[in-house]
Amino acid sequence: MAEATVPVAVPTGSSSAARLLRAVARQRELSLIVVMLVLGAFVFTQAPQFLSASNLTQVTAHASIIAVAAVGEAIVILTRNVDLSVEATMGLVAFAVADILASHTVGAPVAILLGVLLGLVLGLLNGVLVAVLRVPAIIATLGTLSAYRGFTLLLAGGKQITLTQLPAGYTDWARGTVVFLPLFVVIALVVVTVAALVLRQTTIGRQVYALGSNPEAAEILGIRTRLITISTFAVCGLLAGVAGVMWGMEFGTINATAATGVTLQVIAAVVVGGVNINGGSGTVVGAGIGALFLAFIQNALILLKLSQFWLQAIYGLVILIAVVIDGALLRAVQRSRARGRRP
C-alpha cells in the first residue's frame, strides 16, 4: 500500500510503439467489447439460446444492477479510496424498501425514494469516517460492511419479505421496457452517461481525477479534497441505494442476506473496466462495460453447462488478470516515455 504513488502516465512520445501502447491502454472499453464479441460468438455456436430475447433480458438486468453500483465504486476508486460496504448498503436498502412496501403505508415511489436516500446517508457516513475522522477507506468500509449488514439482520430479525407481501405489479417493473429497451438497462445507461459527463465536463469531475492522481498536489492547488472525498462516498452510497432498489425489484423475495458477496463483483467490474486501482485514471463507461462482461461470463458458464462453482474462482482470476495487465501496461508506457525523453 505504501507504494501506491505511481503517477498515471500517458506517453507524450510520438514513436509508433508509444502510440500503440497508448491506444491499447486507452481502449480498454473497446478491447473488452471485442473479447465479449468473440466469446459471445463461441457461446452462440454452442448454445443458440444465448441470443434469445429472454436470455439477453436476464443477462442485462443483472449487469445493469452491478453497473449502477460499479459507477459509484469507480468514482470512489478514482480518488484512490475504496468502498467495501456497497453490498451491505445494497442489502440494507433492498430490505428496508421491501419492508416499507410490505407495510403498505406509503406508495412505491415514496418507498423507492426513501431507499435511495438511505443509501445516500450510509454513503455520507462512510465519507465522514474517511475524510473527517481520517480512517483509511479500506478500514472504514470494512467496518461499515459489517455494521450495515448487522443492522439489516437486526431489522429483519430472521424474517423475510416475500413476493406476495409486495404491492401487486411492483416486481413487474424489473421486466418493464422504455422504447424497446429494458427499464433496468435504461437506468444503467442514464447513470453511466450522467456520471461520465459530470466527470469529464465539470470542475468537480476534473478535481476527482486530480485528487486521485496526486492528493498532495491537489491539496496545494486549493482543491477541497475533504469535500470531494465525502461527495464521492455519498454518490457511491446513493448509487448503491439505487442498485439495492433494483435488486429488490428483480428478486421480489428479500431477506437480510440480500446482495451478499456483490462488492467483489462490483470491484471486479471496475478493475476489469480499466479503472486504475491506485486512482486517477479510468472511466465510468469502462466500469459499466466491466459489469456487462462479468454478467456475460456468468451467463456463458450456465449456458455451456459448466459448474457454477467455478464462478467465484473465475471472478478472482479476472480481477488478478486485469490488474496484472494494467500494471504491465502502465510500466511499459512509463518506460516508453522515459525512452522518449532521452536525447
Added chain:
Amino acid sequence: MSRARRFLGWEALLAVVLVALIAIGTTVSPVFLSGRNFTNLTAAVIEVSIMALPMALIIIAGEIDLSVESMAGLSCAIVGILWQAGIPIQVAIPIVLVIGAAGGLLNGVLVTSFGLPSLVVTLGTLALFRGLALVVLGSQGVAGFPDWFTSFGFGTVPGTPIPWPLLIFAGLALVLGTILHTMWPGRRLFVIGKNASAARYSGVGVARTKLVLFAFNGVIAALAGVILTARFASSRADIGQGLTLTVITIVLLGGVNIFGGRGTIPGVVLAAATLAVLGNVLRLTNVSAEIQSIAVGVLLIVSVVIPNLAHQVSAWMGRGPQAGRGSAATAGAGGTASS
C-alpha cells in the same frame, strides 16, 4: 522516547479495558470464571487470533492480506476431500500447509514482482481461493474425521481448561514476538513499513522479506483452516467466511498502524484477549449475534479513530492548525507520526 510511551499507553488502555470486561463478566454471570467458560471463550476466537499474529507482521511491513479467510476455507475443503479419498489426516495436514504456502507465495509474487497493490491482489485471491474451495468440495460436507483429530479441536490439555489450539497461539506469539522485537529480521519489518524505498537503498531485501511474510501468512491461514475443520468436526467449502474482518480488527485494535511501521505482538495478543472476553460477555448476557457483528465493525473503526484523533489533537496543540493534512491519508501520514 515518546513513541515507546505511546505504545505503552495503548497497551495499558487495552489492559484496563480487558480487566473492566472481566469484572463485568464476573458480575453478570456466575459461570464466567469457570474453566469450561474459559475453554468456550478461547475456542471461539482461536483461529482468528492465530491468523492475526502473522497478519500483524504483514501490516507492520506496509501491506495487507484479505485472502486469509478463503485460504482457511480452501485448506478446510482440501482436508475434507483428501480424508474422503482415504488419505490419513497426518498426511493431509502437511499437504494443505504446503498449499497455504503456495497461495501465500502467489500473493507475494503478485505484490513484489508485479508491483501490484496488496489490497487488490488479495481481494482477487480472496475470491480465487474461495472459488477453488467450492470447486474442490462443491456443496457437499465431509464429516466422520478420526476422534484424535476432532478432540484436538474440541478438547483441552488434560487436567486444564486450555484448548489445544491455544498452545499453538501461545507458541506462535512467543516466537513472532521475539523475532519482531528483539532480532534483526523484526527490526527490518519496521524499516520496510516506515519507508520501503529507504529500506531498499540501505540494502534491505524488501521484496524477499515481503515474499516470506505472505508465504508464512498463507501457511498460518491454512493451519487455521485445519483447526476450524477439527473444531467443527466437518469440512465445508464456505467455512471461515467473514473471518478476515475479525483478524484485521484484532491487529488494528492491538495498536498496529494500518499504514505500517508501528505495532507490537503483545498489543495484538491483548487485543485478541479483549475481543474474546467481549464476545463472551455479550453472549453470556444474551446479546444477539447481529449486535456482535455491529460491535466488531464499530470496534474496528474506533480502534483507528482514537489514535488518529489523539495524534491530531497533540499535533494541533504542538504545531498549530497546520497539522491537518490531505484527505486521502497516504503512507506519509503514518511515517510522520513518530517524529
